Amino acid sequence: MGLISFLKSKFHKKDNQTEKYNQGLEKSRKNFSNKLQNLTMKYKSVNQEYFEELEEILIESDVGVNLALQIIEDVLEESKKEKISDPQRINEILVDKMFVGYASKGDIQNELTFLEGTPTVLLVVGVNGVGKTTTIAKLASRYKKQGKKTLLVAADTFRAGATEQLTVWAERLGVDIITGPSEADPASVAYDGVRKARLENYDFVIVDTAGRLQTKANLMAELSKIKRVIGKEIEEAPQETFLIIDATTGQNGVMQAKAFAEVTNLTGVVITKMDGTSKGGIILAIRDELGVPVRFIGLGEKLDDLEEFDLDKYLYGLCVGE
Ligand SMILES: Nc1nc2c(ncn2[C@@H]2O[C@H](COP(=O)(O)OP(=O)(O)O)[C@@H](O)[C@H]2O)c(=O)[nH]1
Ligand SMILES: [Mg+2]
Known part of the structure; x- marks a missing residue:
């Protein structure tokens, strides 16, 4: 049986597990x-x-x-x-x-793993406007619902209003946040956040970054400094580094992905704004170019418009739908 027939029998019309996709x-x-x-x-x-x-x-x-x-x-x-x-x-x-x-490109793993006694630190990178802060809010909402004590860290101290934007989300979601003064060193804010998380037994820490891609050397220096200071507090952290890519930017997004993959060790990609593109094949391109798993996809602006990436549902949504 071909995959299409298999998917058609797997996803019955009546249940709505593929509705979002x-x-x-x-x-x-x-x-x-x-x-x-x-x-x-x-x-x-x-x-x-x-x-x-x-x-x-x-x-x-x-x-x-x-x-x-x-x-x-x-x-x-x-x-x-x-x-x-x-x-x-x-x-x-x-x-x-x-x-x-x-x-065939390697791992298919989506959900984050949490260990007793050590916070899971997720570093979120990507260029301006791709949906980093929104995705962080969506992830915080998701894991808070699963009972994880969650801390947001506003280490994008570069963009005006970025800290405020994350603060508004934290208040809406009822999760804690660590911020620094504007133009503070992102690494120092990240350090404060991870330290608090370790001392106060948080399960999940999400670090928002500015992701400036002026030059690879700068980006690499900034990200490795953030990683170094985080690692001082929690040796194995950041356990996860997600790159956020805006699906509507097409092959430009693929170029960004390659640039980030060269300077940092990505553990996952989140592709946002899938709802806004007619070129949904970008998921396959990113995976092909980077080999990194697509962990989540953004399918809208609302908090629950973030789905764990599922290859079957994706191909069904792309080729069959309803
Ligand atoms: N349609 C749609 N819009 C999104 C999605 N994710 C983010 N956005 C929008 O993209 C814009 C930029 O998002 P933001 O989180 O501020 O990007 P950042 O600069 O990377 O932090 C906002 O207007 C978001 O509402 C998505 O999955 N679908
Ligand atoms: Mg932002």
């Missing part, structure tokens, strides 16, 4: 799956042009050129081996290969 991925689905359907209707049997058009559809969905070429090659190989020329079935193989493209 289906809604958030609506634009992407309209783009991707309509194009696939049109292509299927245009050709009775597949040929060279069919595969060229298929490759174009993948690239237009921001899957990335390298991965698109690879997926097409895999589909071609299997279709030859199995002697399949029906476009409908070729498209099913395509989705199988998209799955493999993601899954």
Whole structure:
């Protein structure tokens, strides 16, 4: 059984476990799956042009050129081996290969892990405007609901209003926050936060950063200083470093991801604003370029519009939906 049929039987219409994904991925689905359907209707049997058009559809969905070429090659190989020329079935193989493209890149791990007695420190990085602060609020809300004693740390002391924005979220969520004076050294605020977390037995600490990407050397210096001071308080911290990428920035987002991956050891990526793009293939591109798992995706501006990344739900939302 191909993946599409499997997903259709896995996600029954009645239960709403894919509702968020289906809604958030609506634009992407309209783009991707309509194009696939049109292509299927245009050709009775597949040929060279069919595969060229298929490759174009993948690239237009921001899957990335390298991965698109690879997926097409895999589909071609299997279709030859199995002697399949029906476009409908070729498209099913395509989705199988998209799955493999993601899954073969390593770990699939999403939820954070918490250990008794040591706070889990999450460092959040990414350029201005991608949705860092919003994602931090969403994560704080999620884990607070799970009973985790959560502390926010406003180490973005660079952008005017950033500390205030995080403070407003902290108040709304009813979680604690550590701030510093404006233009304070981000590392010193981070240090104060992690120290408080250790002394007062917090479970979860989320550190907001400015993520300035003027030069790689600067960024590297700033992030490694923050990491160093955090590590002084809690040896294994930060246990997690998430890069936030705005899906609507397309291949530019992929470039940012590569730049950050070069200067810091990322443990996950969060892709925001999936609801605002028609090019949902960016998840596959990021995974292909970085090998880092996509841990969560943002599907809207509201607090509960953050979902744990699930490859099955994602591919279902992109290709089938409702
Ligand atoms: N539609 C949509 N908007 C989002 C999402 N995540 C963040 N935003 C919006 O993106 C804008 C910038 O977010 P912010 O958290 O301030 O970005 P930061 O500069 O990286 O901290 C805000 O208007 C957010 O509401 C998302 O998943 N979907
Ligand atoms: Mg911010």
